[in-house]
Amino acid sequence: MNVVTSLLTNNACYQAWGKIIVRGLMLHSVGCPQPSAQAFVRSWDNGSVQACVHAFIDGLTGTVYQTLPWDHRGWHAGGAANDTHIGVEMCEPATIRYTSGSSFTVSDYADARACVRRTYEAAVELFAELCRVYGLNPKTAILSHSEGYKRGVATNHGDPEHLWNGLGMGYTMDGFRADVEAAMGGHKADGTGRATVIPILTGTQAADISRLSESEIVERLGRLCQEDARTSGILASVSTAQAILESNYARSILATGGNNLFGMKLTLSGQTWQGDVFTKETIEIYDGKATTVKAEFRKYPCIEDSIADHSRYLSIDRYKGVKGCKDFQTAVSLIKAGGYATDPNYVTKLCAVRDKWRLGDLDEPVSEPETKALPYTVRVTASDLRIRTGPGVNWPWTGRYTGQGIFTITEEIGNWGCLKSGAGWICLDYAETI
Ligand SMILES: [Zn+2]
Secondary structure, three states: OOEEEOOOOOOHHHHOOOEOOOOEEEEEEOOOOOOOHHHHHHHHOOOOOOOEOOEEEOOOOOOEEEOOOOOEOOEOOOOHHHHOEEEEEEOOOOOEEEEEOOEEEEOOHHHHHHHHHHHHHHHHHHHHHHHHHHOOOHHHHEEEHHHHHHOOOOOOOOOOHHHHHHOOOOOOHHHHHHHHHHHOOOOOOOOOOOOOOOOOEOEOOHHHHOOOOHHHHHHHHHHHHHHHHHHHOOOHHHHHHHHHHHHOOOOOHHHHHHOOOOOOEOOEOOEOOOOEEEEEEEEEEEOOEEEEEEEEEEEOOOHHHHHHHHHHHHOOHHHOOOOOOOOHHHHHHHHHHOOOOOOOOHHHHHHHHHHHHOHHHHOOOOOOOOOOOOOEEEEEOOOOOEEEOOOOOOOOEEEEEOOOEEEEEEEEEOOEEEEOOOOOEEEHHHEEEO
């Protein structure tokens, strides 16, 4: 199953931020001759559109375009099902023409049927995956829009059965539910909806975590940056602080629209970008003056990719010393010195974020300087090193000198060592470990 994440972040429903506990899935078809899911993605990504579903299935390819986080409250049923059901629209063939209501004429049956078969098969696969993820029983949790109407949880529409019947496909909702169950292949649904943030099919989406509390967001970002630090050598505290500051807790337009947590521009230090592009207006400070600039940014499939790309970027020569650096202050100063940000208070702001959320805890503890195994031997080159009765200059001098030579130290206190001979203590600053 091919799933493309195309969240409709400008849609009024998306911006209403409702959240549901997923109890069921509702199958729709769009009710107009438009096989392209992208056509809907384009026209629905708009604040004036008062409807939104969780996904569109493309009629030409069967590709699923996910348009809302799965546990977002959709506006697809016009009734109570919005509070419980994920809504998925199948696109319809270009070769039909609606005459009135749900009646239509067909100009090319073969084309129309091929399109409907494609969306049906993709819907079976998608619904099977969603039933697995949310622990739903396909026999009871799946409804069509028209079935929802009969149950009083949706408006009076006939989709998608009207399309299947009009084209003589032989498909029914009972058949669809059976096909979904078969596609789940042995996975037993337990019927409990999961109230958690959706496990996304493609990695963590900033748009999803952006609705959590700040401390939960910090925890999520911190965990992902820790994961990254293991291989990248960029301190988790540094990546997390930058992500929080640059993306305003994953809530910036750049984050929710492009999973870009770090303001990574399209072209950076001569590196070109092969991936998707996100265009946005940004405010930059030049010579102390705020200026609006239109800029192109990198767009990532998920925030894991954003973190990895950021770490790769900090590993180039321009930021020499950042990779492998174990000290937060040093690392962020090098980042600022490398010209990462134009904000003159960048370092101060990052330190404040670190302190507020105790981000230092995310980093591997710096190992203690190794304590020498006792006993060990030292070489004394000075001829007049005094032997004292205890570890320090406050202890009386024994009246003896070590003389030059090799000595064995059996105990160490501070920078003083106890001689094996029992003669007393010497200051190790004048001895060299061998
Ligand atoms: Zn519908």
